[in-house]
Amino acid sequence: ATSISWSPDGKVLAVTFGNSDLDLVDAAIGRVLVGIQGDSHSFVCSLAWRSNRILTTERSDGSVVDCDIRKDDRAICDYKGYRLKFVVLNGLSCLGGI
Template identity: 50%
Template sequence: MEDENQAPVLSLAWRSNSILTVGRFDGTVVDYDFRKDDMFICFYNGHRRGVCSLKWSGLSGRYLASGGHDKLVHIWDACMPVSRHRQRQWLHRISSHTSIVKAVDWCPTRSNLLASGGGCNDHCVKFWNTIMVLA
């Protein structure tokens, strides 16, 4: 897979058997579908710096959580329409970390629970009830 965007890859997450989500050093997040000749699906617009953590929610794979060097967590809804420029806008932005968000993960038993972990200056794991966040 070649790409005009040569920014280093920092994170990867499979959404399904054929869709791979890529987080890059420049803050871009991109979906690729390996079933198509034109594999590019869309960009996710939101992070200003490197995206070092990506995780799709549970079995449905509807929500994507991303964490970045910009100290932000974004939640994206794959069911929201994509713009004519094939860009997707974040659904919710969480700005409570004081350092790089190194990890995000959805709870396997409670689909609405998201955990995010900060870096060296943060030293914490935060939990988010996304029913409240997404309401």
């Protein structure tokens, strides 16, 4: 399934097409800024921004990964075995652990 999420400042769009890869697109010019390749064992299910630089991804293997989009080594925290439930309320993505 395709999943998209705008950064809080509206400058970057995170996009995944139901696979393990993730693109960060510059909203002003429509160009891919960064292509992030994931592992081949799981795919990205959901996306949510914590701030303009921290993007959280939920993966099909049950892991949740925080990525700092400004760093070359983007994964800054990996929550293995943690399951999130993403809910949209009034146009905002909300998440909570279960």
